[in-house]
Ligand code: KIV
């Protein structure tokens with residue numbers, strides 16, 4: 001029988017540890033829904049003990065994505081600490097299939113310097129916490145044990161740790177190459193030993209990081225050595241240089257079956273492009289054009305010799321088809337007279353999934369865009385659809401903006417925002433129209449939330465080509481961090497044929513996420529409201545002009 005490889009996606013846990021990639025709870029639910037459509041087997045939804053927001057995300061994903069008959073299993077991470085295991089088990093409760101993932105480091109460098117303990121204590125913690133996890137999820141669900149830094153652990157001790165975990169009730173044994181140090185032969189040798197040790201008592205899994213660019217190669221070597229679960233992320237996101245990329249591992253298995261005893265996965269590969277795009281959109285982390293499988297150039301043929309060969313027979317230079325990963329090269333021309341049936345079919349072929357109630361809005365938006373530009377391309381359609389996949393709370397709205405800008409002079413901008421039925425106007429100067437308008441928004445926000453966010457990143461890209469291409473702005477802002485915390489980042493997008501408006505919309509989208517999710521925002525908004533309504537004048541910052 002060809003082996004069946006279980007795809008464990010950790011985009012929402014390890015992937016979210018990518019610097020600057022933090023997602024709101026609603027955004028995590030959107031990604032989880034798309035992962036379910038991609039038919040991964042397990043979604044690691046988060047690390048519930050890390051924060052109340054993480055616990056809520058795992059619970060909501062368990063409820064909203066993991067409760068159905070065919071739903072993927074939902075996993076939650078816990079340190080080998082009883083309180084972590086308790087919180088993770090509770091967050092997973094609504095899920096139909098649960099995988100409680102317990103980890104502790106087994107390398108001497110981690111045991112001595114990070115945990116400041118000894119091997120005996122590590123074994124004892126494994127026995128206690130894996131047994132607790134097993135009791136809490138019961139016999140029908142999975143308990144996974146990970147030996148952090150396995151690839152740098154002394155082999156006999158690593159095997160003793162895995163033996164302790166299996167005896168305490170672990171049904172999945174994970175071999176992480178935590179710091180991306182292993183090379184394929186060496187990693188395969190470790191996996192082989194672990195497979196031999198656990199036999200049929202547990203599934204052996206890999207978890208490879210990409211510090212030396214070997215994460216996918218190591219994962220595939222692990223499969224050849226007998227691993228039957230692989231931990232991967234969309235676009236290879238993850239701590240530092242990232243994790244093995246889901247799309248690379250899955251397409252390698254599909255393209256080279258003879259190398260992997262015809263191993264199969266359950267992944268709907270035609271969803272891979274849509275999944276990659278959604279994750280890139282919501283995290284604001286751009287996929288490099290030459291990224292394998294999902295990069296913009298992955299199926300582009302530039303040189304004359306390649307083009308000639310490709311046109312004679314695509315097999316000359318293409319080892320997989322663009323369609324197999326959900327890419328269609330064609331462009332769609334949409335206009336006032338375009339039919340609805342063709343539109344629906346095009347969405348289906350592009351792997352775009354929107355809720356039925358959003359379909360009419362999307363169609364209307366595409367037709368309106370068709371009035372503004374000559375051609376509505378697939379790229380435009382994907383960008384419009386992504387906006388609907390991004391759950392932006394509608395709290396602060398943009399009523400009006402105007403900007404003036406001249407060569408050699410500073411620019412000025414004024415905006416009207418509405419919030420809770422009232423209009424807030426502000427003016428500011430700046431270095432160019434975008435700077436002036438964002439400063440004007442900040443001045444208006446002083447009146448609404450009594451503070452101004454920090455701009456962390458701003459990017460502008462063109463959607464499609466040509467003089468009438470749309471501009472998509474991506475803005476990242478941060479809210480102030482509590483003591484010792486990393487500041488939470490909120491990402492907003494704006495799409496328009498006018499790049500100034502796209503920038504403004506992106507900023508306001510990020511602000512809305514901040515106001516809706518940041519724990520101190522509610523208090524700040526209430527205090528600002530009281531100052532406004534209690535008759536105390538709201539301080540007017542320099543440059544603002546109500
Ligand atoms: O890289 C790692 O070791 C991890 C574990 C928690 C599995 O992410």
Ligand code: ZN
Pocket residue numbers: 014176178207209239
């Ligand atoms: Zn990791």
